[in-house]
Amino acid sequence: MSDGTPQGYTTEDGRRIGGVLMEMKNITLRFGGVKAITDISFDIREGEIRAIIGPNGAGKSSMLNVISGFYVPQEGEVWFRGRRRGPMKPYQVARLGIARTFQNIALFDGMSVLDNIMTGRLTMMKSGLLSQAMWWGGAQREETLHREKVEKIVDFLEIQNIRKTPVGRLPYGLKKRVELARALAAEPRLLLLDEPMAGMNVEEKEDMSRFILDVNDEFGTTIALIEHDMGVVMDLSDRVVVMDYGKKIGDGTPDEVRNNQEVIDAYLGVAHD
Amino acid sequence: MLYREAGDFKTTYAADSQTFPIRFDRFAYWSLLVVAFLVVPFVINDYWANAVFVPFLIYAIAALGLNILTGYCGQVSLGTGGFMAVGAYACYKLMTAFPEVSILIHVLLAGGVTAAVGVVFGLPSLRIKGFYLAVATLAAQFFLVWLFNKVPWFYNYSASGQISAPERSVLGHAVTGAQTTAPAKYLFCLAILFALAWLARNLTRGTVGRKWMAIRDMDIAAEIIGVNPLTTKLSAFAISSFYIGVAGALFFSVYLGAVEVGEAFGIQKSFLILFMIIIGGLGSIFGSFAGAAFMVLLPVFLKNVLVGHLGWATDLAAHVELMIVGALIVIFLIAEPHGMAQLWRLAKEKLRLWPFPH
Numbered sequence: 332m333s334d335g336t337p338q339g340y341t342t343e344d345g346r347r348i349g350g351v352l353m354e355m356k357n358i359t360l361r362f363g364g365v366k367a368i369t370d371i372s373f374d375i376r377e378g379e380i381r382a383i384i385g386p387n388g389a390g391k392s393s394m395l396n397v398i399s400g401f402y403v404p405q406e407g408e409v410w411f412r413g414r415r416r417g418p419m420k421p422y423q424v425a426r427l428g429i430a431r432t433f434q435n436i437a438l439f440d441g442m443s444v445l446d447n448i449m450t451g452r453l454t455m456m457k458s459g460l461l462s463q464a465m466w467w468g469g470a471q472r473e474e475t476l477h478r479e480k481v482e483k484i485v486d487f488l489e490i491q492n493i494r495k496t497p498v499g500r501l502p503y504g505l506k507k508r509v510e511l512a513r514a515l516a517a518e519p520r521l522l523l524l525d526e527p528m529a530g531m532n533v534e535e536k537e538d539m540s541r542f543i544l545d546v547n548d549e550f551g552t553t554i555a556l557i558e559h560d561m562g563v564v565m566d567l568s569d570r571v572v573v574m575d576y577g578k579k580i581g582d583g584t585p586d587e588v589r590n591n592q593e594v595i596d597a598y599l600g601v602a603h604d
Numbered sequence: 605m606l607y608r609e610a611g612d613f614k615t616t617y618a619a620d621s622q623t624f625p626i627r628f629d630r631f632a633y634w635s636l637l638v639v640a641f642l643v644v645p646f647v648i649n650d651y652w653a654n655a656v657f658v659p660f661l662i663y664a665i666a667a668l669g670l671n672i673l674t675g676y677c678g679q680v681s682l683g684t685g686g687f688m689a690v691g692a693y694a695c696y697k698l699m700t701a702f703p704e705v706s707i708l709i710h711v712l713l714a715g716g717v718t719a720a721v722g723v724v725f726g727l728p729s730l731r732i733k734g735f736y737l738a739v740a741t742l743a744a745q746f747f748l749v750w751l752f753n754k755v756p757w758f759y760n761y762s763a764s765g766q767i768s769a770p771e772r773s774v775l776g777h778a779v780t781g782a783q784t785t786a787p788a789k790y791l792f793c794l795a796i797l798f799a800l801a802w803l804a805r806n807l808t809r810g811t812v813g814r815k816w817m818a819i820r821d822m823d824i825a826a827e828i829i830g831v832n833p834l835t836t837k838l839s840a841f842a843i844s845s846f847y848i849g850v851a852g853a854l855f856f857s858v859y860l861g862a863v864e865v866g867e868a869f870g871i872q873k874s875f876l877i878l879f880m881i882i883i884g885g886l887g888s889i890f891g892s893f894a895g896a897a898f899m900v901l902l903p904v905f906l907k908n909v910l911v912g913h914l915g916w917a918t919d920l921a922a923h924v925e926l927m928i929v930g931a932l933i934v935i936f937l938i939a940e941p942h943g944m945a946q947l948w949r950l951a952k953e954k955l956r957l958w959p960f961p962h
Contacts, residue, residue: 399828401824420827420832421824421827421828422827422828422829422830422831422832422833424828425827425828425829425830426830430828430829431828433825433828437822437824437825437828438821438822438825439817439818439820439821439822439825439826440821440822441817441820441821441887442814442817442818442821446814446817449814450814450815450818450826450829450831451829453811453814453815453818453829453830453831454829454830456811458810458811460807460812460839463806463807463810463811463812464803464806464807465803465806466806466809466810470806470810470811473811474810475616478620513829514829517829517830
């Protein structure tokens with residue numbers, strides 16, 4: 332069974348899922364008179380792949396933006412690693428160990444692939460301004476150290492051949508991969524992926540799915556993702572939250588969600604009287 | 605060997621991140637340094653120093669500064685002239701208040717004062733972007749010039765309202781005042797430029813530089829990876845203003861000697877330096893040099909050719925110069941937004957494969 336025990340559970344394929352990493356309690360988000368999210372609660376557990384699905388305009392991306400600090404909900408609490416998180420700026424959230432990718436790619440077009448991924452490690456780079464200005468001692472050592480870590484991710488995502496290419500010149504699928512690399516470079520506890528497979532062909536989707544599974548498996552990173560491709564969602568995720576019109580209409584394992592009448596209605600449509 | 609290296613042969617990360625990865629470039633760089641420091645001072649005369657070298661060196665410092673802010677951090681500024689004025693007046697006040705302290709210290713302190721002023725005027729950048737920020741910095745430009753005109757304390761209550769640099773020397777050689785020799789001025793500016801350019805290169809390739817560029821390319825994404833926009837933008841304003849302040853101090857004390865603020869540091873100066881980095885290349889150290897050289901040499905070149913050889917009237921030549929600069933800006937913005945630095949990069953990429961491009 333998915334939820335219930337505070338200690339976690341074991342998935343069908345034998346992966347051990349830990350305790351609660353992030354918990355959203357009764358989140359409500361309004362823009363003026365419009366309610367984007369109404370009273371939603373769910374949790375994300377250590378080591379799991381958690382999907383958020385729903386029709387367009389259901390409030391999925393708003394939810395992700397609440398988690399990453401772009402929006403501050405009017406009501407509700409966000410708990411991360413057992414602590415309640417006050418209103419935070421996105422860069423503070425990043426320092427907590429939450430990284431994300433965007434629906435429409437948000438890379439730094441003027442910089443090379445390598446520099447883009449290196450920016451993922453900015454929160455960990457501590458050398459002072461003076462040391463950097465002199466490029467002596469601390470700064471140079473640090474650069475090499477982090478470069479090594481970044482190179483591991485470059486190898487992992489198989490983008491060695493485009494290291495020095497400016498991101499602006501890359502095709503869409505690769506850009507998505509570089510964005511994932513940048514998020515991974517931060518060694519996040521929680522990785523948020525906003526439609527990682529949007530606009531990809533089957534082969535690119537397979538690659539991306541493989542990377543997501545590998546990330547979860549090798550680094551033990553907890554992943555929360557939004558995706559429209561149901562096949563991918565059902566295959567990848569351990570548990571699924573279903574949203575519609577800003578409300579949560581389903582939560583559970585892919586099988587449970589698939590057979591939930593409300594979810595079927597939301598996706599297939601139902602006659603309103 | 606004119607050019608080499610057509611693959612990746614490096615074995616350490618340090619070697620991979622060096623400034624001049626190609627041996628020929630390193631050789632060219634070191635020879636240029638040797639010529640600049642050891643040959644030019646012995647052959648330079650007053651005309652070359654005053655018309656070409658000293659203004660080039662000083663404008664290159666200012667262009668580096670503006671490039672850090674605009675080219676690397678993406679914050680457009682039209683306040684360069686005003687910030688140069690801050691550097692000049694800070695330097696003047698320091699020189700007259702503490703005559704026994706070295707001019708070098710004064711110039712650097714003037715940069716520090718300008719950095720503080722730059723941070724204050726950089727505060728609006730946290731709320732406004734692009735065109736609107738440009739207008740806000742324009743306000744800085746006009747306010748600062750007005751301030752230095754209006755408050756007599758800044759020009760020590762002199763009757764003319766001008767400030768003029770007293771004589772100061774470095775290592776026994778006068779660098780300001782009437783007794784200055786061309787090599788002394790040249791070397792003083794060159795040493796400062798060299799140090800500042802080296803620092804700028806180091807800053808832009810490391811953590812700070814990546815933060816700046818992240819803010820420039822996409823500020824939302826920068827924030828999500830943990831970049832604090834407040835400190836990042838303000839650090840760009842501070843460091844950029846430091847460079848511009850140093851340039852202003854040198855422009856006043858070493859180059860002109862006496863300055864009337866509206867004339868020397870008016871809005872034209874802001875545009876001139878902005879043109880330098882647009883033509884030279886936004887976000888490029890080399891571009892700052894190329895742009896400064898271009899904008900200093902173009903008038904000299906045109907004057908020599910049009911007036912000297914073709915016998916045109918001076919005012920006609922001046923107008924043609926304006927037209928050429930204007931046309932070039934438009935052409936560069938449309939055809940090569942990354943300026944001469946990008947042309948140079950492309951040429952080098954071709955040269956790497958030369959003579960076997962296939």
